[in-house]
Amino acid sequence: MLLVILPVRRILTHFAKQLPELSHPLIPSNWIGEETMFKSRGSCVAQFFWLTLALAIAFDSTLAFAEAIVRVNLADSVPRDSNTDRYTTLRNDTRPVMRDSSRFIFHSKGKPTKPRKTKAKTNPYTRLAFERQLPPELSASDEILIVPRARWVDEWKVFKPFVRRAPQDQEAPARFAVSFPFPLTQKAWLTLYPLPRDSLRAAVEVDVPRNATLDFAIGVLEAWQQLGSVRFELQACLGGDCESLFREVIKIREAGQPALGWLDRSVDLTQYAGKEVELRFRADAADESNRLPVAFFADPVLRQVSAPKPTGPNLLLISIDTLRADHLGSYGHVRDTTPYLDNYFETNGTIFDECVAASSSTLPSHMTMMTSLNPAVHGARNTQPYQLPKRAVLLAEWLRDRGFATGAVTENGAIARARGFGRGFATYREFRDSESATNRRTVESTFREGLRVIRSMQDDRFFVFLHTYKPHNPYVPPEGYEELFGKSKPFDKTTPFYDWTPTQYDREIRYVDDLLRNLLDTLAREGLLDNTIVAFTSDHGEAFLEHGYRAHGALVYEEVLQVPLMLSGPGVPKGHRVSAPVALLDLMPSMLGLLGEEVPVGLMGKSFRDLLVDATSKTNAQDKADATRAWRTRPIFSEAFIERAVHRTGVTKLLQPTYAVRQGDYKLIRLRTRSGHRYELFNLALDPGEKKNIFAATKPLSQRMKKLIEDYEDSAAILRTNLHESVSKSSDSLSPEETEMLRSLGYVE
Incomplete structure (x- = not known):
């Protein structure tokens, strides 16, 4: 439908x-x-x-x-405080809501106290002190819901929440003391929510067409589910007369019961066809408690059902974080890291020999992937708060407005809905594990949930995006993969991150390959790949001291910019390879072309459909040769922004940004120094390892390449200014939760 x-x-x-x-x-x-x-x-x-x-x-x-702009979620039409979140997450599922969802995370002050034993001979416990000036949203409330969380062994535990009255003295710091039922070895967190002073009341006026249905979800904050029952109601009002369309009570959660996520609901609005109706959303306490619940109506969408089902292929985009191309067998790696992916795409699809990342860090590179705007234009940075401008058009938005069902499953971190990636996705699951790079269960949950999302959309034309942080550092291969590829040879154990070795990295890649085997084979057996384009890629690569540094984010050498790009499905030649260099910047227009959809005006990338020519005839061979020649002369730009760089003996800070431009066989890197800039020019055809700097020896070429970077920087600054004109000022700093996630991935200290 x-x-x-x-x-x-x-x-x-x-x-x-x-x-x-x-x-x-x-x-x-x-x-x-x-x-x-x-x-x-x-x-x-x-x-x-x-x-x-x-x-x-x-x-x-x-x-x-x-x-x-044609599609508008009803949640967006409810007035709200611009300083509060527009989204709420229940069980890793983040959705837009119709009530503000403020939350604040406090770290404990000082070190944990030594374990104590009570007179009742109970288990040892740790008492932690929390002290901080409350933000206005908390100090202005009457009561605060407090959720303690602490690390125990190898996982975070969430403890029973409690309610405290807000301090009457709003000028003085608030102090909380919390006891945990076991010894702690590190700081804990408190998540604080201001309890609402009023019941949830939201109203939206809509013009109801024929055959209209309202889809929405109800949910109660997980911490509140242990404290009270909640009654939800939806009314339709004409004039002064109101009729109840929906009522439901979510009862208090008993000890031992799992927390509830979002509950999807739907109501028929056929009887109101052709009329302007006010829809009223309400949520109240359903028990004897005088406290108002922290409850939400989420993602209310008015839709009309019509036939037939749209024709054309679906799109499944899979991004494996931190996957450098030359560590895959199909790109020449000596180890058998990707036997399944190599065979699948070599048999069923097309492999691009060279795909250049827009950035060597996650957020800017993925944002380029989804918007076809270069990082210097969209402005996204891993370690800074970011709000995507409304003027930017995302791939998911464009496809959803053209009838696609859209869904995404990510592992939070930089790819968060709050940073703009959720725009256009009807379903956006975020596995909010601060250690997703090391937690085996996270990546397995990501692919398992991705399979569920695709199955739920099989009656529609769909676009689904899957992202996992495996094999992002730190590398922790799961059980069964620890001895793969022989004994690991660590770096000097006296240096930090000595176990970040290529062998450990390759083990994780093989683990992901096995998970993808299960995912894609299951989809194929169920017929869900018969009419689906599968695009497999990564956001950036990883360095192993090729230029004196490990990891990624700070520099723009080939080891962190060359990523795999492999396609299969309708319109994609089988058993085909493309030698011309393309970029992640080109992904959005290329996918739209393969889907048969028009391309938005203003994208900075170029569709590479003309490279997907099966050169079996003389005419096709000539066309492919002409296209390849044209692509080789196009400049491709990349950027680095992370100041923190991991080198041989520790961590240092570099001045940023760093730019690179590739044109033909030549690549110029501009590094920032205290006195200006330093340049490195390489002939990649003769020097693929970027070891011999020829900048001083080739002045005419060097000056031409230098001018390309200067023109790029100037034009990008103008485009960025105009793109961000409508953006309201975002938070001045990252939340502690965001910082913790970025720290686990190595982006901040």
Whole structure:
């Protein structure tokens, strides 16, 4: 069935008043046709880029920005405090909600006390003190829900929550003391929620079409499920008359029962067809408690059911974090790390010999993958708070607005819904494990949940995105893989991270290959790959001291930029290899082309469909040769932003950003120094390991490549400014939870 998501009239009216006569996510409308467009420092390549964008926008009467706004979730129409979260997570499932969801995470102050024994001869316990100035959202509330969490052995344990009155003196720091029923070896966390002063009340006016259905979910904060029962109700009101469409009570959770996640519900609105109705959402306590529950209505979507089911292929995009290309068998690795993937794509699809990452860290590279905007334009950084501009068009948004069912399963960290990745996804599961890179259960849960999501969408045309942090450092191969590929040869044990070895890394890759075997074989047996494009890639690679550094994020050498790209499915030649270099920047327009969908105006990448030519005839061979030649002359840019760099003997800080441009066989790297910049130029055809810097010996070539980076930096700054004009100021710092996740992945200390 085709799900046509209907607009909310009030929101569209507000949008129409703000829409300029001619707009585009990147180009200011007053630039079109003006001489000032070409006054920035620009080579012929740069001027051609500007002119192409301007002409494309001027002659395209169907604007990407205007089309992408058609679908509006009803949760977005409820007024809210801009300083609070728009999403709530229950059992790793993050969804937009109709009530603000503030939460604050406190670390314990000082070191844990020594274990004590009580007079009742109970188990040893640890008492921790927490002290901090409360933010306004907490100090203004009457009561605070407190959820203790602490590390025990190799996992985090969450303890029974409790409620405390907010301190009356809002100027003084709040102090809490919590006892844990076992000795602690490190700090613990408290998560604090301001309890609502009023019951959940939200109202939205909608124009109801024929055959309309309202889909939504109800949920109670996991910590609150142990404290009280909650009654949910949905009413439809015409004039002063209201009718109850839905009622349900979620009872208090007894000890030992698992926590509830979101409960999906649906109501039929057929009787209100052609009328403007006010939908009222309510949640109240359903027991004797005087406390108001922390409860939510989530992701309410008004839809109309029509037929037939849309035709065309589906898309499954799989991103394996930190997977460098040359550690796969199909890219020449001597170890049998990926026997399944090698055979699957060599037999059923196309392998790209060279795919260049946009960045050597997770967030900016994935954002480029999903928006086809370079990192210098979209501005995403791993270690900084980030809010994706509304003017950017994401792949999931574009496809959902064209009738696709959309779902994503990620492992949080940098790929979080709150950072903008959730836009356009109807389902967005986040496994919020601060140690997902080392926890075997996390990656297994990711693929298991991905299979469930795909099965749930098999009656629709779908786009599903799967992301796992395996084999991101630190490398911890699970049981059964510890001795694979012989004995590991660690680096000098006197240095930090000595066990971050290629052998440990390869063991984890083989583990992921085995998991993907189970996933893809299951989908194939169930017929879910018959009409599905499978795109397999990574965000960046990993360094093992090739240039004196380990890990990734700080530099832009080939070991951290070359990633695998393999495709299979409708429109993809089988047993085919592409030698021309492509980039993750090209993924979005290329996937849209293979899906038969139009491409938004303003994407910075290029569709590589012209490279997917099976050169069995003389004509096809010539076409492929021409396409390959054109792709080799295109400049490809990459960036690094992480200051923390792991070298041979420890950790240092580098000045950032670092830029790289590749054109043909040549690659130039610009590193920032205290006195300016330092340059390294390599001929990758003769020096693939980037060992011989020829910058000083080839001045005409060096200056031309240097100019490419300067033009790129200048034009990107202008595009970034315009793209971010509508972005409200985000938080000045990362939350402790985000920091903990990034620390476990090695991005911060």
